[in-house]
Amino acid sequence: MAATNILKIDNLAFERNDTLLFEPVSLQLNSGEALHIEGANGAGKTTFFQILINLLEPSAGSVYFRGQTFSECRYDYLSDILFIGHQSGVKATLSVEENLRWMSPDNTSAEKIALALQSVGLEHYANIPCYRLSAGQHRRVALARLVTTTASLWYLDEPFAALDKQGVAFIEGCMQQHLNSGGAMVFSSHQDLVKIEARSYRLQSYRGVM
Amino acid sequence: MYNYLSGGFSAYLYRDLLLGIRNKTDLVKPLIFFLLISALVPLAIAPEAERLAQLAPGIIWILAVLATLLSVERLFSDDLQDGSLEQMLLSPNMLILPILGKIAAHWLMIGLPLTLLSPLIGIWFSLPVVAVIPMILSLALGTAVLSLIGAVGAALTLPRQGGVLLALLVMPLYMPVLIFGSATIQSAVDGLDWTAPLAILAAFLAIAIALCPLAINAGLRLAKNG
Amino acid sequence: MNLNLQWTWFHRLGSPRWFYQKTQRWLPWLSFIMLSLLIVGLVWGLAYAPPDAKQGNSFRIIYVHVPASVVALAGYYLMAIAGAVGLIWRIKLSYMLMRSAAPIGAALTFIALVTGAIWGKPTWGAYWVWDARITSMLILLFLYIGVMALRHTYSSHEAADKASAILGLVGMVNVPIIYKSVDWWQTLHQPATIKFTGAPSMHPDMFMPLVVMIVGFYIFYAVSLILFTRAEILRREYRASWVKQLVTDKLAEK
Numbered sequence: 001m002a003a004t005n006i007l008k009i010d011n012l013a014f015e016r017n018d019t020l021l022f023e024p025v026s027l028q029l030n031s032g033e034a035l036h037i038e039g040a041n042g043a044g045k046t047t048f049f050q051i052l053i054n055l056l057e058p059s060a061g062s063v064y065f066r067g068q069t070f071s072e073c074r075y076d077y078l079s080d081i082l083f084i085g086h087q088s089g090v091k092a093t094l095s096v097e098e099n100l101r102w103m104s105p106d107n108t109s110a111e112k113i114a115l116a117l118q119s120v121g122l123e124h125y126a127n128i129p130c131y132r133l134s135a136g137q138h139r140r141v142a143l144a145r146l147v148t149t150t151a152s153l154w155y156l157d158e159p160f161a162a163l164d165k166q167g168v169a170f171i172e173g174c175m176q177q178h179l180n181s182g183g184a185m186v187f188s189s190h191q192d193l194v195k196i197e198a199r200s201y202r203l204q205s206y207r208g209v210m
Numbered sequence: 211m212y213n214y215l216s217g218g219f220s221a222y223l224y225r226d227l228l229l230g231i232r233n234k235t236d237l238v239k240p241l242i243f244f245l246l247i248s249a250l251v252p253l254a255i256a257p258e259a260e261r262l263a264q265l266a267p268g269i270i271w272i273l274a275v276l277a278t279l280l281s282v283e284r285l286f287s288d289d290l291q292d293g294s295l296e297q298m299l300l301s302p303n304m305l306i307l308p309i310l311g312k313i314a315a316h317w318l319m320i321g322l323p324l325t326l327l328s329p330l331i332g333i334w335f336s337l338p339v340v341a342v343i344p345m346i347l348s349l350a351l352g353t354a355v356l357s358l359i360g361a362v363g364a365a366l367t368l369p370r371q372g373g374v375l376l377a378l379l380v381m382p383l384y385m386p387v388l389i390f391g392s393a394t395i396q397s398a399v400d401g402l403d404w405t406a407p408l409a410i411l412a413a414f415l416a417i418a419i420a421l422c423p424l425a426i427n428a429g430l431r432l433a434k435n436g
Numbered sequence: 437m438n439l440n441l442q443w444t445w446f447h448r449l450g451s452p453r454w455f456y457q458k459t460q461r462w463l464p465w466l467s468f469i470m471l472s473l474l475i476v477g478l479v480w481g482l483a484y485a486p487p488d489a490k491q492g493n494s495f496r497i498i499y500v501h502v503p504a505s506v507v508a509l510a511g512y513y514l515m516a517i518a519g520a521v522g523l524i525w526r527i528k529l530s531y532m533l534m535r536s537a538a539p540i541g542a543a544l545t546f547i548a549l550v551t552g553a554i555w556g557k558p559t560w561g562a563y564w565v566w567d568a569r570i571t572s573m574l575i576l577l578f579l580y581i582g583v584m585a586l587r588h589t590y591s592s593h594e595a596a597d598k599a600s601a602i603l604g605l606v607g608m609v610n611v612p613i614i615y616k617s618v619d620w621w622q623t624l625h626q627p628a629t630i631k632f633t634g635a636p637s638m639h640p641d642m643f644m645p646l647v648v649m650i651v652g653f654y655i656f657y658a659v660s661l662i663l664f665t666r667a668e669i670l671r672r673e674y675r676a677s678w679v680k681q682l683v684t685d686k687l688a689e690k
Contacts, residue, residue, distance in 0.1 A: 016435075016592045018672050055299055055434050078302035087293025091225075093232040102225065103297065129232075362606055366599050370589040379582040379603065382575045383610050386617035393621070414613075421609060428523075428602050435595035 003030035004066070006153055006184040007052075011061035014047055020206035021047055024061060027201060029184050031152075034175065034196050037188040039203035045188045046086065048203060049157045052186065053083045065153075082151035084159060088142035092131040096122055099130055099141050104148035116147035120170060135162050143167070146174040154178060154185035172196060218303050222311030223318075229288075230319045236284065237319050240277040244324055247273055248331045259336035266335035267395035270345065273331075274324055274353055274391070275384050279377060281320045282360030285312060287371050290433055299430060306423040309430075313357050313422075321353030341398040344408065348394035351411045352387050358418040359383045365429030387414060451529040452669045453678050459662045466659050473652030481645035488642070494558040499645060501551035503653035504544045505573060509611075511541035511657060512576060515583070516608035519601025529665075531597035532672065534604065535587070536664030540657060542580035548573050568622035572615045579607045593672065 007029040014021045021044040029035055039045050050056045052063065054070055054077070062069055065077045090099050100113055117123045120140040130138060139162050146154075154175075160168050168191075175185060175196050187198075230237050251269055252262055289295035298308055328349050332342055363380035367373075390407040397404040481499035488495035515537035522530035552570055553563040564570070583600050590596035638646070673679050 016594065018593060018675070050434060053300055055296065055431065075302045078300055081300070083296070083300055085293060085296060087291070087296065089293040089297045091229060091292060091294060093229055098228075366586060366603055367589050369591070369595075375582075375585055375589065378578060378585060382578045382582070382614065383606065385575060386610075386613050389617045389621045417609075421606075425602050425606050429599065432590065432595045432599050435590070435592055 003032055005029075006031055006033075006066060007186075008064040008067070009052075009061070010064070012051065012058050012063060013060045014044065014051060014056065015059040016047075020059070023204040023206055025201070025203070026061075029186065031182045031184050032179055033184050034179055034198035035184075035186045036196075036198040036200040037186060037203060038200050039188075040205070043203040043205050045203060046157060049083070049085065049155055049186075049188070053081065053155060054078065080151050081153045081155060082145065082149045083155040083157075084142055084145065085157045086161070088138050090130050090138050090141050093129055095127050095129050096133070096141055097126040100144050100148065103142070103145050105150050108148045112148055116144040119147055120144045121166070136164060136167065139163060140167060143171060143174075146171065146178075152183050154183065154187070156185065156187040158188055158190070160189050160191050218301060218308040219311040219314075222298075222308040223315050226312050226315030227318065230315065236281075240281045240320050241323050241327060243280060244273050244277045244327065244331075247276075248334060252334070262335040263337055263399070266332065266337045267341070267345075267392040267399065269335070270328060270331055270349075270395070271352070271388050271392040274328075274349055275356060275388055277324055278320060278353060278356040278360055279380060279384075282316065282357060282364050282380075283371065283373070283376055285316055285361055285364045286368055286430065286433070287364070290368055295430065296434065299434075305427045305430075309361070309423045309426050310419070313361050316361070317354050317357045321350070321357055324353055325349040337395075338399055340401075341395050344398035344404040345395045348391045348408055348411060351408065351415050352391040355387050355411065355414045355418045356384060358415075358422040359387075362422050362425045362429065365426040365433070368430070368433035387411065390414070451527060452532065452673055453676070455529055456666055456669050459666060463659065463662060466655060466662070470652060470655040470659055473648055473655060477645050477648035477652050481642075481649060485642045485645050486639065491559055494555065495642075497551050497555045499649045501548060501555060502646060503650045504551065505548040505569070506650055507653045507657045508541055508544035508548055508573070508576060510654075511537055511544060512579065512604075512611060513608060515541060516601075516604035519597075519604040522597060523601045523605075528672075529669075531601065532665050532668045533661065534601060535597070536661055536668055538580055538584045538600070540660045540664060542577060542584065544653075544657070545573055545577045545580055549577065566622070568615075568619040571618045571622070575614050575618070576611070579611070583607070 005028060007027070009025055009027040011024045011026055013024040022039070025048070027035065037045055037048060047056065051058050054074070065073055065080075068077075070077060089103060091102075094102070096117065097113060100116060101108070104113065104116075114123065114126075117126055120143060122137065122140055122144065125133065125137070130141060133141070143159065143163075156171075156175075159171050163171070172195050175187075178185060179196070248269070251265070255261060255265065286295060289298065299305065301308060325346055328345055329342055331337075332345060337345065360376075360380055363376045363383075366379065367376045390410045393407040394404050394411065397407060477499065482496050485496070487493050515534050518530045518534040518537060521527060522534060549570070552573070556565055556570075557563050583603055586600055586603055587596040590599055670679060
């Protein structure tokens with residue numbers, strides 16, 4: 001299978017309080033590839049992700065998804081991405097299963113939900129409200145989406161935070177499987193131990209003058 | 211179990227109702243506020259039926275405005291904190307429908323109970339019986355407008371979570387609703403035609419449904435940038 | 437989209453500088469016209485216009501009150517439109533104008549309210565009457581303060597600009613509704629006991645100085661807006677090379 005271009009980032013820049021946050025970014029991502037975004041704290045990793053998921057508008061430059069700009073393919077793009085950020089998106093008063101169902105695609109089967117819960121080790125917690133879970137378990141609820149999702153492009157902002165070894169191994173498994181099946185992903189992580197084969201890109205804080 | 215059709219309207223309506231029912235205290239607070247303050251009014255003014263009946267339309271409407279204002283602040287802030295707002299903004303569907311779903315849930319949990327409780331306040335304030343139906347209708351329509359406008363303020367003040375600023379932004383916009391809402395009741399008390407101010411409230415509702423979600427959508431997108 | 441973004445990028449960097457340099461030349465002229473109009477209008481209105489038949493000399497406060505009200509209301513629209521232009525075409529200068537318009541408009545609204553109250557005492561026997569126009573002006577003051585206060589909710593200029601612009605637009609839709617509602621409410625409760633001296637019924641000798649004052653206030657508004665915006669430009673663009681050049685030149689002059 002020939003690798004097709006999924007994402008093309010062209011001279012992307014973002015301004016906050018009239019200063020560029022990072023040096024303009026130009027990148028390409030093909031199917032089956034992973035991209036590891038590195039950068040010191042405050043280098044703008046989270047902002048970078050928010051631009052990619054169309055929550056923030058870039059101040060200059062553009063992002064192409066399968067050769068089209070956001071405005072041309074907004075619906076297709078947003079239906080084909082998965083984003084897991086710092087905040088889990090898990091509602092404390094809903095049960096584990098209700099949360100996962102809410103965050104999964106509409107037609108996810110009950111078996112798939114059960115499988116996802118099993119693979120994050122929460123199968124016995126399905127009907128427990130999430131406020132009774134620990135921080136790590138909260139995170140696992142959110143990460144169980146990696147099993148149920150049908151998206152081909154994953155954005156994972158610090159997916160390994162607050163997880164134990166087992167959890168890390170689970171995510172790595174999901175990521176590897178996703179890459180093998182032709183998916184693509186962009187992730188950030190402070191751990192260098194990630195076993196996924198990925199290109200890295202270092203976000204540089206902006207130093208120039210306007 | 212869930213209905214994911216209609217582009218997110220019913221999904222978000224259902225979810226917010228479910229969340230509301232599970233956090234019962236948040237749901238009951240505005241209603242208790244509404245009842246408590248109503249009970250204070252006769253003590254502060256006078257227990258005479260005539261004077262109370264004269265003040266009733268205005269007081270009922272001011273309390274409805276305050277109760278909505280108190281509750282609307284949290285419409286989006288919980289979602290912002292736990293990250294589900296981020297996921298909502300990523301939905302490929304138009305955001306208008308999820309937003310309207312959330313506001314509909316808010317109205318069902320705040321505006322509708324207030325409307326249903328209002329006859330009790332009417333009895334407390336010796337409101338003439340002829341004014342009860344106009345009061346219920348005006349509150350039903352008016353509180354929906356209040357929820358919609360309040361949601362605009364809540365979306366715009368999201369990074370600092372409302373408070374006095376929310377009241378400052380929203381109160382001037384509430385003024386027309388307050389005027390025509392209490393006028394509906396007052397007209398009925400005075401034996402005038404009360405359908406005219408009620409029709410204007412309905413017109414406000416139509417405008418608010420059409421325009422508020424646009425402003426809310428734009429406001430929510432800024433919250434992450436705060 | 438790519439080209440478009442490139443274009444806005446240049447445009448956004450270019451226009452504040454253009455504005456700063458252009459207005460440098462306009463300011464002396466505008467200030468001169470403003471001062472002449474205000475002096476002529478004030479002297480004419482306060483000293484030469486005939487006293488009002490009913491109100492005597494106390495009516496003369498309209499030469500400040502009416503222009504302030506008119507410009508305050510128009511200023512709200514200017515602010516909201518500037519915000520809309522910023523939202524649609526992403527022009528920074530437009531946001532700067534919007535930000536500068538808010539405090540000027542709020543100040544004029546405040547002046548209108550205070551002069552109204554001073555005028556109200558001899559005319560109606562009370563400093564404050566819940567008249568439709570006064571109530572609308574009070575709400576307008578709240579709207580202005582809201583736009584100013586909302587900025588502090590956001591830690592980045594860009595988000596604050598957009599939020600204020602959205603609020604301005606929401607207000608713009610509401611101002612006529614509020615005005616009409618208050619008007620209707622007032623006729624319901626106070627059937628026409630209070631009437632302003634309407635402009636058309638005014639004698640030309642009274643009316644002409646008022647026109648001069650209104651035009652003078654508009655130009656005063658323009659001058660203040662330009663000054664505020666220039667300060668805002670310097671505050672935001674202080675990293676730009678042309679601002680640095682400007683500072684070195686100024687220092688060299690001394």
